[in-house]
Every structure is written in C-alpha cells, then in structure tokens.
Amino acid sequence: AAGVIQSPRHLIKEKRETATLKCYPIPRHDTVYWYQQGPGQDPQFLISFYEKMQSDKGSIPDRFSAQQFSDYHSELNMSSLELGDSALYFCASSLRGASSYEQYFGPGTRLTVT
C-alpha cells in the first residue's frame, strides 16, 4: 500500500539558511499534518491543513510557514534556521470522515543545522 512520502530524507543546513521540506500524502487523503521531534523527545504538532486551508496550529515558530497545494501535497518552509531546529520532521496524512483521526506518518526528514 502507498505510504506518505517525504523529501528529502536528510538535509544539512547552516544557521540562518532556509529549508523546504515536502510531503506527499497517501492517495485520496485530504488532510496533512506536520510534527517536529527533537532528539529523545516526543513528536510535537506544528500545523495541519485540510483542503488547502489551515486546519489547526500548534507550536510552529513564526520563522516557519507551510501550505497545502491543489494536489494535496504540502511544503514546510523554514527560514533563519537555528541550531535548535535540528530535529526529525514528520508529515502525516488522514482522510476526513470516519477515520479522520487515523494519522499515517511518513518516514520523516532529518534536518541538521550546523
């Protein structure tokens, strides 16, 4: 079965640079979520989108922005990167409806800021 695709899988950036992470949800899934997991931490919710509209917002820094496109893929844009942004970034997707709470996670993008 098709899963959530994230690219790139690994990314190394320097402080103050920008980064763009991409997420391709499971086919027919219309809701996308972004989570950040620091080393040894639990995943923290950043933001979610349903039908290209922001659905919920968590602890996403103002330096970060995200959007969902007409094909339902999503991009997380990160600017003025800081050392503390080094983390595993997960995208998850779900299908609104009876199973809308069932989020399926991608493999993650490991971002290292040096």
Added chain:
Amino acid sequence: AQSVTQPDIHITVSEGASLELRCNYSYGATPYLFWYVQSPGQGLQLLLKYFSGDTLVQGIKGFEAEFKRSQSSFNLRKPSVHWSDAAEYFCAVGASGQAGTALIFGKGTTLSVSS
C-alpha cells in the same frame, strides 16, 4: 488541557515474556486514543486505535490495548514479546473532537528485549 502520561521511561522484558506498557490520558470528552511504535531513526507506525465501542482493541503485530474510562488508561499489551519488538512506543490522544487536529503524544516508553 489534554495530556498523555506514560509513567515508564524504559522497560526491559525477556523474550517470550508478556508485556504491558502503561498510558494515562487527561481529556474532557470521549478520547480518541492511539499507540504508535517507532524504531530508531524511523517513522511512526500505527499499532492500534480506539474510537468507540469495544474497549479491548486488537492491533497489528499481536498487540492489544484496553480502554478503561474509570482509570483514564489505555494500556498496551502483548502476551509474548519478540526481540523485534524492541523500539520506542508512544501513546497519543486526539486533541479535540474535530478532524484535522493534532495528536498529543506521551513522552514514550523505550522497550528493550533481553534474550
């Protein structure tokens, strides 16, 4: 505010022994509860979920969990652990009654399996 507590940071179980990982939640309404497993450097795999109905839910890989409203718990169990079960386990609750909203995770329990 919603929260999830996993009291055990690290558990070691002998291969073939039974397993129970504890999860307690705080949520005002009917919770939507999940268990995810994460191998090192990997993504999160959904083991099982509880939305409503039968309080004992079956998941993949031989796992099950029981929802106990009176105890605000959703403990994960497996009758016989295999070495491949060694991983990080996260309990999570759906943050609100609306689709598209966040999952709130516990801090996780690391499971080690000894031979």
